[in-house]
Amino acid sequence: MIRPTSVDIWRLLLEGLVDCAPALRWCLSEGEIERADRFIFERDRTRFITCRAILRGVIAQNLNIGPADVVFAYGEKGKPYLEDWPLFFNLSHSHNEACIAIHPNAPLGVDVEHIRPPTRNNWIALAQRFFSAAEIQALSDMPERLQSKAFFACWTRKEAYLKLHGLGLSLPLDQFSVNVDPDAPAKLCSSEWCPDDLGRSTLYDLPTNSGYRSAIAIATTDPVTIHETCISGIESFPFFKRV
Numbered sequence: 001m002i003r004p005t006s007v008d009i010w011r012l013l014l015e016g017l018v019d020c021a022p023a024l025r026w027c028l029s030e031g032e033i034e035r036a037d038r039f040i041f042e043r044d045r046t047r048f049i050t051c052r053a054i055l056r057g058v059i060a061q062n063l064n065i066g067p068a069d070v071v072f073a074y075g076e077k078g079k080p081y082l083e084d085w086p087l088f089f090n091l092s093h094s095h096n097e098a099c100i101a102i103h104p105n106a107p108l109g110v111d112v113e114h115i116r117p118p119t120r121n122n123w124i125a126l127a128q129r130f131f132s133a134a135e136i137q138a139l140s141d142m143p144e145r146l147q148s149k150a151f152f153a154c155w156t157r158k159e160a161y162l163k164l165h166g167l168g169l170s171l172p173l174d175q176f177s178v179n180v181d182p183d184a185p186a187k188l189c190s191s192e193w194c195p196d197d198l199g200r201s202t203l204y205d206l207p208t209n210s211g212y213r214s215a216i217a218i219a220t221t222d223p224v225t226i227h228e229t230c231i232s233g234i235e236s237f238p239f240f241k242r243v
């Protein structure tokens with residue numbers, strides 16, 4: 001029997017963390033500081049710095065190095081990864097939550113979304129822009145009161161799969177389908193884009209605060225246990241002590 005591998009999920013509650021951004025800048029690279037300084041809105045800058053610094057901290061802790069010593073490489077559509085270390089991670093942020101996922105030997109993608117009302121359109125009209133035919137049908141068949149929850153369940157599962165592959169929207173969103181039922185376990189139902197993925201990747205929904213939805217896609221079918229740590233303040237982070 002294969003023993004389950006632990007996926008570490010770090011859930012960041014950003015409201016209590018963004019004030020720490022000035023104190024965390026030191027561990028970012030020159031390129032990251034330049035990127036931070038290009039944000040027009042202070043709110044976006046502090047969120048980027050906070051998430052990137054904590055991502056560095058979490059990776060550094062796994063590798064037993066300092067946060068400033070983590071060196072990121074980037075895929076052709078910008079997915080960050082580690083060139084020299086066998087550790088896989090992905091990050092997502094939305095409104096006041098962010099999520100970092102770490103797996104020791106399988107690539108992954110994670111997404112978190114703040115559940116919000118549809119702007120101008122209804123959920124079905126939005127789904128027609130982003131979802132596959134099977135997903136649109138499944139969403140249309142749901143009672144209207146469940147549609148916003150179902151929309152974000154579908155969206156986060158799809159986005160997690162997209163982020164696993166790191167290809168952004170060059171992976172066509174109508175060329176794979178996930179399940180839409182928000183109360184059923186996440187599932188990759190089909191992938192015309194890469195049929196082999198059905199036998200080698202797995203989707204999971206992740207815990208969130210109410211008002212959010214989150215999912216992860218992992219490139220393995222081996223069993224995993226999800227180990228979640230919630231971070232609402234920086235005090236508890238020994239890895240940010242500067243040495």
Ligand SMILES: CC(C)(COP(=O)(O)OP(=O)(O)OC[C@H]1O[C@@H](n2cnc3c(N)ncnc32)[C@H](O)[C@@H]1OP(=O)(O)O)[C@@H](O)C(=O)NCCC(=O)NCCS
Nearest residue numbers: 077078079080091092093130155158159163166167168169
């Ligand atoms: C990055 C991308 C994959 C997701 O963007 P997003 O939803 O705004 O952002 P998230 O917060 O979930 O993820 C951003 C993080 O993912 C990582 N990332 C960046 N590019 C990535 C890529 N190509 N693949 C995977 N992860 C990526 C980075 O860590 C980034 O954090 P940073 O901005 O602090 O550097 C974007 O390029 C994209 O293609 N979005 C598609 C959106 C869409 O229409 N989805 C429909 C789903 S149904």
